[in-house]
Amino acid sequence: MAEKLIPLEDAQSIILSHVAPTDLVEIPVWQATGLPLAEDAVADIDISPFANSAMDGYAVRSADLAQASGEAPVTLDVIGHEAAGHVFEGTIGAGETVRIMTGAPVPEGADAVVKYEIVDVLDGDGNEGSHVRFSAPAKVGENVRSAAEEAHAGDVVMHAGEVVAPAGAGLLASAGYASVKVHAAPRVGIISLGTELVAPSKVPACGQIRDSNSSALMAEALDAGAEPVFYGIAPDDEQAIGELVHRATRECDFVITSGGASAGDYDYVTALVRREGEVLFDRISMRPGKAITFGLLGGKPYLGLSGNPAAAYVGFEMLARPAIRKMRGFAEGARPVQQAILTHCVKKRQDRRFFDRATVLRDPETGELLVTEAKTQNSALLGTMQRSNCLLRIDEGPCELKAGDVVDVVRVDLPEGTVL
C-alpha cells in the first residue's frame, strides 16, 4: 500500500497555522539586535534637538565672508566659545564669530561653520578677545547639521516588525528608548527518544550511541530565536516517554522530540499524540525527514522528528525554524534560494522531494556559482551538514540531473530575507 506523504508546503502551513507570536517582554535596546520590534518606536524629541556644528572651527554669518579671498581676507572678532554640551547665550552680530566644537549648538545669528584648518588666528589663543582671519567665503549651512535631521518629535523611527540592527539600537536610544518590547523567546522543549542513547559525556557501551540530536537541535533552536530547554533522554518505554513529553508540553510553547517517529516496534510517540491529542500529519514527501509527526498535545504544538541526525536537521530547518520565527514575531520569510550550476550528475529514483547536503562556491575564474553535493547523503552523518552551506533541492519525481544543469539551492548559512 502506498504511504500518504503530504507536500512540504502543506506541512509548513499546518504548523504555521498552529503557532502564534508569544507574549511581549521588555529588553534593553542593545539586546534587541536581530529581533523584530513588537511595537512602533516613536521619537519623543527632535533628533538632533538643535542645529549643531559638524566641525571644530568658527561659527560665522556667511554674509560677513561673502567677499573674503586670499587677496582680501576678512577679519572677525571672537566673542565666545562653545564646546559640545555648552550653550553660548548671546547672538553673533556683524563682524563677530564664536569658536565652536563639533556637536555644539550653532549660536543664534550664525549660519555656517568654518573649520580651524583654514582660519588664521591673528592674536591671542583663538578664544574670546582674539581676532581671526578668513580667506574664502562660507556657504549658508556649511558644516552645520540641522535640527531634526534624523527625525522629528512624533516620527516613527522604526516600525513594528522591523528587525533591529546594531545601529538601530543607537537610533532607538536617541529616540528615548532604553528598552523596547519584543516577542519573548518561545520555550522549546527538546527530548531525545531511544534506549540506545547515552549522554555525550558517557562512553557508549555495546549497542549504544551518543545522543547527538539534542545538542544539534538545542543549537538550531537557539539560532532560530528560541529558548531551548532540554528534558533529557527517554528510553523506548511508553511511560518514560509520556512523562517527559507531558512535562515539556506543560512547561513549553513548542515541543520537539527526535527518534521513535517511524514504523518500528518501539515508535510510541505518534501513538501517544494520537491517543491523547491530535495528529495533524505524520509523513512528508521529503528526504531526509519523511517520518515526521506534527500534532497538538495538551494544546501545545508538538513536532516529532526522525531520529536519523540529518533527517532531524532538515526537519527542524524546514518545519521548526519557520514556526519559532513566527512565534518570535518575524515576518514570514524563507531562507534565500539561489540558482547554481551542478558539477556532477545526480540520479534520483524516489518520488519524494530531496534536500541533499551540498556546498555552493563561486568559481574564481568564471564567476559562476557551482554546487557540489556531499559525497554521501547518509542520514546518520552530521559532519557532511557541518561542512555544507546549502541544501540542493530536487523537486518531486524521479529525474536524472547532469553536470552543467542549473539547480536550486537553499542557503542554510544565510538568514531569511538575505538579498543575494
Ligand SMILES: Nc1nc2c(c(=O)[nH]1)N[C@H]1C(S)=C(S)[C@@H](COP(=O)(O)OP(=O)(O)OC[C@H]3O[C@@H](n4cnc5c(N)ncnc54)[C@H](O)[C@@H]3O)O[C@H]1N2
Ligand atoms: N519500515 C520502515 N523503516 C524505516 C522507515 C520506514 O518508512 N519504514 N523510515 C526510515 C527513515 S527514512 C528514517 S529517517 C528512520 C526514522 O526513524 P525514527 O524516527 O523512528 O528514529 P529511530 O528509529 O529512533 O532512529 C533512527 C536512527 O537515528 C539514530 N538516533 C535516534 N536518536 C538519536 C539521537 N538523539 N542522537 C543520535 N542518533 C540518534 C538511531 O540510533 C537510529 O540509528 O526510520 C527508517 N526506518
Ligand code: MOO
Ligand atoms: O527520511 Mo529519513 O527521514 O530518509 O532519513
